[in-house]
Amino acid sequence: VTAAATLAAGPSRLDGEPRMRERPIDDLVHALTALGADITIEGRGGCPPLRIGGGGLAGGSAVIDGSRSSQYVSGVLLAAPYAARDVTLRLKDGLLVSRPYVEMTLQVMSAFGAEAGWRGDDVLHVATRPYAARDYSVEPDASSAAYPFAAAAIAGGRVRVAGLSAQSAQADVRFLDALEAMGCRVERGASHCEVRGPDGPLRAIDVDANDFPDAAMALAVVALFADGPSRIRNVGNLRIKETDRLAALETELRKLGADARAGADELRVTPAPAYRGAAIDTYEDHRMAMALALAGLRIPGVRIRDPECVRKTWPDYFRALERLS
DSSP: OHHHHSSSSOOOOEESSSGGGGSSOHHHHHHHHTTTEEEEEEEEOSSEEEEEOSOOOEEEEEEOOOOOOOOHHHHHHHHGGGGSSOEEEEEEEEEEETHHHHHHHHHHHHHHOOEEEEESSSEEESSSSSOOOOOOOOOOOHHHHHHHHHHHHHSSSSEEETTTTOOOSSSGGHHHHHHTTTTTTEEEEESSEEOOOOOBBBBEEEETTTTOOOOOHHHHHHHGGBOOOOEEEOOOOGSSSSSSSHHHHHHHHHHTOOEEEEESSEEEEOSSSSHHHOOEEOOOHHHHHHHHHGGGGTTTTOOESGGGGGGGTOOOOOHHHHHOO
16 A cells, blocks of 8 residues: 555555554665655654655665565555656565565566566566556465365365465465475365365474465464474564564463464474363454464364454454354
């Protein structure tokens, strides 16, 4: 929205709920400002509110820090076709977390007529060319599909998501590789993906989840039921989401009895011999609610506080979960 607002004819002011005022956006603002945007950060520590002058982007060259979030890079890319001049975007220190999300952004931009792509490993170029309208089929959301797939891993049985291809550009499709490594049977079709629970115990895993950090939350809950300690690493950007998700996962998994330890960019989960039910806090974070609810498939007495927070992405999530049982 910040990048789009720079293209508006007049000024805009962006603000949000209290957590939004704790999520830094200065990496995005610095890049847009270098491209000619008029933006003032009114919050503390590089966080919203923002005042955006509008009037368009001049274009040219900018450096962007992609080490904290790929969303900043995607935001600039999406607005760049409407700049007065071509845009060249260089990654600071060559770093970019969750790179597949940027690849997906480029793929969709191209589908709508934009000229955008890589020039080497750390430079992106976007030509001045407006989008062209077209019919476009939107496949199922792989981030949301992670939860029913995880349910199959935890509770056994089979879950198939039609319309989701293993060749999808969506990064969270790689969650299936992690489930497969833990012993699940995964079927990847041309127009579906399917997960069956393992024949034996789930295997512990040590995985770099940088490409699929949102699905890593579901993976942390699956790890509760593995045959040993698991490590989910390279997910430091979970700390600047709707809540500090690493800290929140550590707290809530411990309530259930697991030995969960969050590091700067990782989470270690050691299963308990037995679990106990608990009231789970969601921190107004839809993914915390959806992920921790999965624990209730095997642990009696799991209660989700503020379940309505799932309205952000999947309003009838809990009804869907009931249908799986």
